[in-house]
Amino acid sequence: MKGHVKELLTELGEDPNREGLLKTPERVSKALHFLTKGYQEDPLAILRAATFREDYQQMVIVRDIDFYSLCEHHMLPFFGKVHVGYIPNKYITGLSKIPRIVEVFARRLQVQERLTTQIKDCIQQALSPLGVIVVIEAQHMCMQMR
Numbered sequence: 001m002k003g004h005v006k007e008l009l010t011e012l013g014e015d016p017n018r019e020g021l022l023k024t025p026e027r028v029s030k031a032l033h034f035l036t037k038g039y040q041e042d043p044l045a046i047l048r049a050a051t052f053r054e055d056y057q058q059m060v061i062v063r064d065i066d067f068y069s070l071c072e073h074h075m076l077p078f079f080g081k082v083h084v085g086y087i088p089n090k091y092i093t094g095l096s097k098i099p100r101i102v103e104v105f106a107r108r109l110q111v112q113e114r115l116t117t118q119i120k121d122c123i124q125q126a127l128s129p130l131g132v133i134v135v136i137e138a139q140h141m142c143m144q145m146r
């Protein structure tokens with residue numbers, strides 16, 4: 001990937017050999033691998049590993065979960081808050097697991113719509129709740145910066 005970033009810099013009219021840019025290909029490569037590390041993880045397995053039987057049928061809400069993702073059309077950041085609610089049907093999950101699966105799905109190339117439904121479907125599959133809702137508020141740099 002470093003070679004490609006170097007080419008990209010040249011294509012942009014930059015000199016990839018000037019001091020400030022010498023380590024940029026390596027840094028960009030590391031950053032992109034970090035920002036897309038969600039491909040290596042299985043969010044359904046994360047939820048299933050932390051599912052507990054509980055006779056509780058009130059809505060469980062986890063609000064204001066921060067997320068940072070990259071839009072798949074421009075590979076530019078979009079980020080904001082995810083709010084999740086579900087009504088358990090005999091099974092609940094650890095509260096920390098909801099932000100974990102948000103993180104896994106967000107660390108992939110995404111569109112906001114698919115991110116929303118993937119989180120919803122994952123909870124649906126793992127817990128079979130009576131109902132689940134996911135709301136995402138986000139700012140899209142590909143719109144705001146251009």
Ligand SMILES: [Zn+2]
Binds near residue numbers: 071072073076142
């Ligand atoms: Zn975009």
